[in-house]
Amino acid sequence: MSATPLDGFVPWPPEFAARYRERGYWNGDNIYRSLARGAQAHPERIAIVCAQRRWSYAEFDRRARRFAAGLRRIGVGPRDRVLLQLPNIGEHYLACHALFLLGALPVFALPAHRRAEIGYFVGHTQARACVIADREGGFDYRAMIREVRAEHDCLSDVIVIGEAEEFHSFDDLLDEPLQGDGPDAGEVAFLQLSGGSTGVPKLIPRTHDDYLYSVRESARICGLDGGTVYLCALPAAHNFPMSSPGALGVFHAGGCVVLARQNDPESCFALIQRERVTLTALVPALALAWLESRVRSRYDLSSLDCVQIGGAHLAGEVARRVPDAFGCRLQQVFGMAEGLVNYTRAGDSDELTLGTQGLPISADDEIRIVDDEDVEVAPGAVGHLLTRGPYTIRGYYRAESHNARAFTADGFYRTGDRVRRLPGGHLIVEGRAKDLVNRGGEKIAAEEVEGYLLAHPAVFDAALVAMPDRWLGEKSCAFVALREPAQATARELAQFLRERGIAGYKVPDRIEFLAALPRTAVGKIDKKALRARFDAPAAAPAVPVAASASSYSSSFAQATP
Ligand code: AMP
Ligand code: DBH
Numbered sequence: 307m308s309a310t311p312l313d314g315f316v317p318w319p320p321e322f323a324a325r326y327r328e329r330g331y332w333n334g335d336n337i338y339r340s341l342a343r344g345a346q347a348h349p350e351r352i353a354i355v356c357a358q359r360r361w362s363y364a365e366f367d368r369r370a371r372r373f374a375a376g377l378r379r380i381g382v383g384p385r386d387r388v389l390l391q392l393p394n395i396g397e398h399y400l401a402c403h404a405l406f407l408l409g410a411l412p413v414f415a416l417p418a419h420r421r422a423e424i425g426y427f428v429g430h431t432q433a434r435a436c437v438i439a440d441r442e443g444g445f446d447y448r449a450m451i452r453e454v455r456a457e458h459d460c461l462s463d464v465i466v467i468g469e470a471e472e473f474h475s476f477d478d479l480l481d482e483p484l485q486g487d488g489p490d491a492g493e494v495a496f497l498q499l500s501g502g503s504t505g506v507p508k509l510i511p512r513t514h515d516d517y518l519y520s521v522r523e524s525a526r527i528c529g530l531d532g533g534t535v536y537l538c539a540l541p542a543a544h545n546f547p548m549s550s551p552g553a554l555g556v557f558h559a560g561g562c563v564v565l566a567r568q569n570d571p572e573s574c575f576a577l578i579q580r581e582r583v584t585l586t587a588l589v590p591a592l593a594l595a596w597l598e599s600r601v602r603s604r605y606d607l608s609s610l611d612c613v614q615i616g617g618a619h620l621a622g623e624v625a626r627r628v629p630d631a632f633g634c635r636l637q638q639v640f641g642m643a644e645g646l647v648n649y650t651r652a653g654d655s656d657e658l659t660l661g662t663q664g665l666p667i668s669a670d671d672e673i674r675i676v677d678d679e680d681v682e683v684a685p686g687a688v689g690h691l692l693t694r695g696p697y698t699i700r701g702y703y704r705a706e707s708h709n710a711r712a713f714t715a716d717g718f719y720r721t722g723d724r725v726r727r728l729p730g731g732h733l734i735v736e737g738r739a740k741d742l743v744n745r746g747g748e749k750i751a752a753e754e755v756e757g758y759l760l761a762h763p764a765v766f767d768a769a770l771v772a773m774p775d776r777w778l779g780e781k782s783c784a785f786v787a788l789r790e791p792a793q794a795t796a797r798e799l800a801q802f803l804r805e806r807g808i809a810g811y812k813v814p815d816r817i818e819f820l821a822a823l824p825r826t827a828v829g830k831i832d833k834k835a836l837r838a839r840f841d842a843p844a845a846a847p848a849v850p851v852a853a854s855a856s857s858y859s860s861s862f863a864q865a866t867p
Contacts, residue, residue, distance in 0.1 A: 312385055312494045315511045316701025316709065319717070323492075326696040329670065332515035337495055337554065338406040338488035340518060342367055344560050351532065353557060355564040355581055356396035363560075366396075368483055370403035376479025377404055380463050382435055384409035384489060387497065389427055389436035389461075390543065391415040391447065394565045397467050397476060398542045399553060401437045402496070406514075409489035412496040413509070414543040417442060418748075418861040421807030422758075425454045426507060430704060431497060432460045437476070440468030448473065453807075491515040497703055498545055498643040501749020503722055503740035505757050509703040510643050517549065518558075520647060520697040523667045524551035525559045527649050528585070528612070528637070534561030535609070537577055537586040539569040540747075540862060545643035546617055547587050569863070571599035575607065582609040587639070589617040589747030591778045591863035594624055597631050610634040616641060616663075617747035617862070618779050619735065625660045638663050640735055644719055645698025646671055648733055662732040663725075671695040674718060675727060688736045691725045692718035741833070743770065746778035747862040748811045752833075755803070755812055759784060762802050764793035767823045769831045770814060773840045778860060784814035785836050787822050811860050 311317050318326070326332045341363075344353070349364035361369070382388060388405055390412045392398040405412045413431050415424060427433065438447040448464075448471055455461050464473040491514040500508040528551045530536075536556045540547040542565065548554055553563045564581045566574050569592060577583065588596070593615050596602070613632050615625070616639030628636040640663030641647035648664035666673065675689040676682055683689035694717050701709040712720055722740025725733045743750040752770040759768035767787040772780040788794060794802075796817035803813050824832040 312511070314704035315494050316699070318700055322717075326515075326519075326670070329696075331519045331668065331670070331696040332491065333519075334491045334515070335518055336406065336488040336491050336493075336514040337518060338370075338403055340521075340554075340558050341370070341403050342487065344557060348532070348560055351560060352562045354396045354399060355562060356394075357565075357567070359396060361396060366400070366403075369480065370400050370407060371483035371485070372480040373400055373404035373476070374407045375481035375484040377408060377410070377435070377465075378484060379481055380435070380474065380479070382408060382410050382463070385493075386410045386435070387413050387431040387433040389413045389415055389424065389431070389433045391417060391419065391424065391436065391438050392467065392543070393417050393439055393442045394538060394542045394567050395439070395467065396565060397437075399557075399563070406495060407484060407486060407488050409493060411494060414496060414498050416499070416541050416543060416809070416861065418541075418809040418811055420809050421450050421453050423507060423809060424450065425457055425807075427509070428454055428458045428461050430506075431509065433458075434460055435463040435465065436461060437465045437467070440466050440470070450807075489514065491518070500643055500702065501742060501744075502751040503742050503753070504708060504751060505753045507751070507754070508705055508708065510699055511703045512697075512699070516645075516697040517554075520645070520667060521549050521551060521554045521558055524549065524647065524649070525555035527551075527651065527667065528555065528614075529652060530555055530559035530561055530585075532560040534559055534585055535564060535581055535583045536561060537564045537566055537574060537581075537583040539566045539574050539586055539588060539592065540617075544862075546589075546639065546641060550587070550614070550616070550639055550641050550647050550649075552587065571596045572601050575599075575602060575605035578610065579606045584609055584611045585614070586610070587614040587616070589862050590615055590620045590624060591618070591746030591860065593620075593628065594777060595863055597624065597627055602631065607632055607634075612637050614639050618744045621779075622660060636660070640664055640733065642721060644721070646693045646695065646719075646721070650732070654732075658728075658730075658732055661734070662728065663735050664733065665731050666693075666695070666733075668695055668697070671698070672718070673727065673733075675725060680714065686726055686728070688724055688726045690739060691721045691723045691733070693721060694718045743772040743782040744780050745782060745811055745815075746780075746860045748860055750782055750812050755782070755784065755808075755814065758803050758806050758808060759786060759799065761806070762794065762799060764788050764790070765799070767831070769823055769833060769836055771833050771836045773816065773837075775815075778863065781815040782812075783816040783818060783836075783840075785818050785820055785823055787820055791821075 345363040345367035353366045354361045494511040498510040612635040650664040674692040724737045741752040773783045775781040824835040
């Protein structure tokens, strides 16, 4: 590694790094090289299927090197941050690998993010370029980027897939292939997003060494090989479909990634049948939509070996339906973009597969389960999950004061999840202590949305809490106290939030007005009391947010029934 680590990155202490290298976890490979090797070994094999396009490994590698050359021509170089916000299209993986080859860092945004989030990512990372689609789902990403650029002059180059207008067209940046084999493996490879729990979203720096280790081991644990056909139905930039084992695991194993641009049951079933898909990854809400779909029996899904479900709590009764309905194995996955990933294993009993969230990837994943005072709880008891290991970060990117709270002094990450551990090591997620809403796998930091609500002149106090939802698991409800009664309606507040330019999934599904928010003895908003209102059927009448936000849609599960 170059002498100085990337500014804002917290490295592992040298003795840990030495141990991880010694044990072969960090093997000095980088993510670009892992693809290039596939292109050497089996150039003709299909790597990516996207709509009617099929790219072989050789073609994928060549295109990535051509795009890398174009990026370099416009001045993108090592350690530059480049925001990536693309739908599920092959260019997403091309752009990633081109940036990996250059040693530049993709900053992974989700298609649902809007001006507020994108502006924050660009400003916080001082991104010098971005790669976007022209439009998708009726939304014009170019128009949004124009607004972002007006406020952030660091963003000098905008690359557009499709109609580029005044920006660089992706096709114009496909120069003669760049040679080379990528950066030192100790370098930060990209910045991934955290669902977060504080007012501002957090960015997660992952190195080539640490990430590839988790990818290689995930591919091994999940039994991937050259015959694997993986359907990417979740947003491709999310950590789960990227690395658990996800597309990178499939590329490592020499298999094929099929991209689903839409993840409604019918589109995906058609792809599974046409491409003979063997593996896919779903969040529980999407799994439920697929299970409930009436068209399921019309498709041949017999190629499926395994359906992975993770990202949010999976109800036991849903888990039980999976093997029969899809004629394949269920694998539970409990992971986080910060690192630690757990899988149930192929040989596990039904009890473990249906009732636990699996075992960590690595023998060197250190797990501590503690009480509020950081004291270890009795074996089998529920407590806060802390973790440290060869692919779990030691700090968020440029977040010094937050890091002091999110990590222990000896470097354990406070996951915010409450778990218990069975004698064999399997973990069961029992709940969470962090203040967020897990809306069908899409995480919403309560504090962030509360901040937007409090910016409204009529709002005196606001609290966002999760309310149970049959399809998404959880939806969000904002409790609001106004300065003067009836000064604003739920619809107006929702509109106000949308105008701030935030992702649609963060707009509360419901807004309820209270004269005052309940307080705990020390004066904090009593969210427990607010949540308890959903247990009592006779609670105050709900004020649903009109139309759009209250629909069941989410970008992770587009077609909940
Ligand atoms: P993030 O840190 O944004 O990557 O989100 C990771 C979080 O998602 C975890 O800390 C859990 O709270 C939640 N999560 C992921 N997988 C599962 C699962 N299988 N069951 C319950 N919660 C999960
Ligand atoms: O929710 C997640 O972030 C997640 C779930 C499963 C994840 O990051 C992963 C697997 O790698």
